[in-house]
Amino acid sequence: MIIQWRKSARSEDHGNCVELAALPHAIAIRDSKAPENDHLTLTPQAFTALIHHAKRDELLP
Numbered sequence: 278m279i280i281q282w283r284k285s286a287r288s289e290d291h292g293n294c295v296e297l298a299a300l301p302h303a304i305a306i307r308d309s310k311a312p313e314n315d316h317l318t319l320t321p322q323a324f325t326a327l328i329h330h331a332k333r334d335e336l337l338p
Contacts, residue, residue, distance in 0.1 A: 284309060 280298045288294035288309070296312070298305040304324040307316035319327065330336055 280305060282307065282312070 278300075280300070282296040282298045282305075284294055284296050294309050296307050296309045298307075298316075300318065303318045303320055305316045305318050306324075308314060
């Protein structure tokens with residue numbers, strides 16, 4: 278399977294962002310500065326929860 282990664286249109290030029298890929302039953306996330314490293318795979322429900330908490334600054338430091 279070839280994974281199509283994409284960066285947000287709001288990402289900055291210095292590379293401090295993540296890339297996302299839609300998989301058949303999951304969302305993959307990776308560090309854009311180190312794309313050769315592993316990626317995190319979340320269910321759509323877990324990804325939605327992550328974004329919900331990130332927007333509210335409710336993630337752990």
